[in-house]
Amino acid sequence: MSPGAPDRETLGRLVGRSLLTTDDFDDRELDALLAVATRLAARDRAGITTPLFPHQLAYALFFDNSTRTKSAWAGAAARLGMQPVIVDGSSTQVSHGETAVETGAMLGMNAHALGIRHDLILGEGNAFMHDVKRGIDDYLAATADPRRVPIVNLQCDVDHPTQTLADLCWLRERFPEGLAGKRIAVSWAYSPSYAKPLSVPQGLIMLLTRFGAEVTLAHPEGYDLMQPCVDSARRHAAASEGSFRVVGTMDEAFAGADAVYPKSWGPYDLMLERVGANRARDAVRMKEIEREALERNAGHRDWICDERRMASTAGGDALYLHCLPADIGAEVSPGVMARHAVNVAREANWKVYVIMALLAVAKSGDLAGRLAEH
Numbered sequence: 001m002s003p004g005a006p007d008r009e010t011l012g013r014l015v016g017r018s019l020l021t022t023d024d025f026d027d028r029e030l031d032a033l034l035a036v037a038t039r040l041a042a043r044d045r046a047g048i049t050t051p052l053f054p055h056q057l058a059y060a061l062f063f064d065n066s067t068r069t070k071s072a073w074a075g076a077a078a079r080l081g082m083q084p085v086i087v088d089g090s091s092t093q094v095s096h097g098e099t100a101v102e103t104g105a106m107l108g109m110n111a112h113a114l115g116i117r118h119d120l121i122l123g124e125g126n127a128f129m130h131d132v133k134r135g136i137d138d139y140l141a142a143t144a145d146p147r148r149v150p151i152v153n154l155q156c157d158v159d160h161p162t163q164t165l166a167d168l169c170w171l172r173e174r175f176p177e178g179l180a181g182k183r184i185a186v187s188w189a190y191s192p193s194y195a196k197p198l199s200v201p202q203g204l205i206m207l208l209t210r211f212g213a214e215v216t217l218a219h220p221e222g223y224d225l226m227q228p229c230v231d232s233a234r235r236h237a238a239a240s241e242g243s244f245r246v247v248g249t250m251d252e253a254f255a256g257a258d259a260v261y262p263k264s265w266g267p268y269d270l271m272l273e274r275v276g277a278n279r280a281r282d283a284v285r286m287k288e289i290e291r292e293a294l295e296r297n298a299g300h301r302d303w304i305c306d307e308r309r310m311a312s313t314a315g316g317d318a319l320y321l322h323c324l325p326a327d328i329g330a331e332v333s334p335g336v337m338a339r340h341a342v343n344v345a346r347e348a349n350w351k352v353y354v355i356m357a358l359l360a361v362a363k364s365g366d367l368a369g370r371l372a373e374h
């Protein structure tokens with residue numbers, strides 16, 4: 001599967017669609033989406049504007065911090081001629097018990113696209129997005145409102161699709177021959193800063209296994225990922241004639257790798273325990289869980305992407321990827337990060353085009369024609 005001109009029949013299937021995990025789109029649909037992203041990137045980099053949706057509102061709710069994704073949302077909306085608005089989710093009535101379905105109806109009646117980040121609590125973010133979508137869709141249907149208001153998952157508990165699709169675009173740029181047979185290490189790495197969500201490694205193993213890559217997931221004991229995501233990775237690897245394995249050391253994952261993605265996440269049992277503490281609004285227990293998670297992380301300080309480990313990769317020169325921000329000196333050595341600083345920036349830059357593509361394919365009934373016009 002390589003990006004080419006998106007076919008009209010597949011683009012037609014994407015109209016009105018929201019992608020809440022990459023598994024929501026089949027291979028042809030992902031291919032069409034990425035072809036649009038690649039086209040939009042080429043236009044933007046050539047200084048050609050693509051204002052497909054002027055005077056429309058691109059509203060986004062963030063229930064967690066963000067630097068890159070907020071700016072990518074705003075950048076994507078502005079490039080499409082839309083007005084971006086970004087709101088702190090905790091400042092909405094959701095924190096007073098408004099249901100996600102209600103929230104969806106209320107936001108959907110004004111907006112023309114809705115981005116959501118809700119990634120901190122396992123079992124909640126993706127379900128929230130589905131409910132918000134139901135609220136929007138029911139409102140639009142009940143009022144015969146013809147607007148298409150897609151939801152863009154800007155990171156949930158299960159997946160971070162705008163990130164992993166940006167990662168994939170960057171990998172394709174660096175490996176134009178394709179990912180088939182490429183060895184990619186997705187590894188846990190030590191972090192002292194906070195217990196990070198599981199959604200990036202989960203999204204990576206679900207997505208990168210679709211292209212024939214040999215994907216290795218490495219983590220210490222107790223840092224498992226959600227089983228449905230691991231099952232999805234195994235299914236995709238079998239279907240694409242790639243491979244997927246799970247190992248217990250970073251060294252095994254890095255040996256001979258063409259690309260490495262070392263990134264921290266929280267211990268699985270403690271991330272699960274956060275669900276109950278959050279529901280009970282038990283702030284004391286939430287803090288304790290965070291402290292326990294960081295103590296647990298500290299038992300694995302040697303899980304760092306450093307010069308020694310990079311020397312063991314293919315040609316001693318694997319491509320280093322990270323969603324950012326990376327804990328420099330913990331997840332990655334200062335030297336490796338310095339060497340790949342421009343690479344990770346170029347990787348991050350793809351997100352604006354992925355978001356543009358998700359909005360464009362969902363909202364435009366004649367995208368191929370519109371792109372030819374503009």
Ligand code: CP
Nearest residue numbers: 066067068069323324
């Ligand atoms: N990688 C990523 O999503 O970055 P932000 O958290 O800054 O948005």
